[in-house]
Amino acid sequence: MTLVTRPGTLLRSHPYSESSRILRFLTPEAGIVAVMARGVRKQASKGGGPLDLFDDVEITYDHRAGRDLHTLREHRTLKRRGELGSNLLRFAGASFLSELILTHTMEEGSPRLHDRLTSGLDGLLACASEEIPGRFLAAGWGIVAEFGFPPELARCVRCNLEIPPEGMTRFDLAEGGLRCPECAASGVGPRLGPGARTDLRAILAGAPPSGLRGAAEHFNLLERFALHHLDRRRVFQTSATLAPLLASEGTGDPTPEGQV
């Protein structure tokens, strides 16, 4: 048993017995770290303050080699993001990012992945309400790319020709990118017109448009792509909250293509 101290971001917290919780953190150096926090349900503060979702926290725990669950000894909050809880869409977007990360089995840490998460959460905290969908979509695609699945949007995944500015393409989930209009005719997958492609490229470049059109369809695409490559047996639980919220955010002005 070794006492370890490291920073991390709290992704999930669920009760275990009367007084304890199991907490899952994403840490830059060790990936997901799960700890049992005893006594935190009765005593919100044990020197380190409450442990809230999405906060950056320095944790000290008894690390047991070969075990998945360790014992929390101390914690110190480094950065609070409690304001995410004041808006349902911000909170649901942040919860989706957490779930996305927890869906992937990580063998080791990745400081870049941790950066993607924290910058995504900070973006969600700071942005105007019309920017929320674009913000979490950008962070979500960034996380998926960090897992090793960057989508191909420049060239056709089937014939390798450059995707033309005009015409209806398809997103081939299995091949991980766009099919040009010609190859789209024989393919399957969500259809993407010129406007939706421009928006998706901006999202992937980390500069999502404010008041993104078709946000629900963009979310559906990210969700399907992520599940196809990460875990085809499951669904995202946060989708049940997030998808209807995004649909109702829509301006009622459908994209020219009618779909993403």
Ligand SMILES: [Zn+2]
């Ligand atoms: Zn093609």
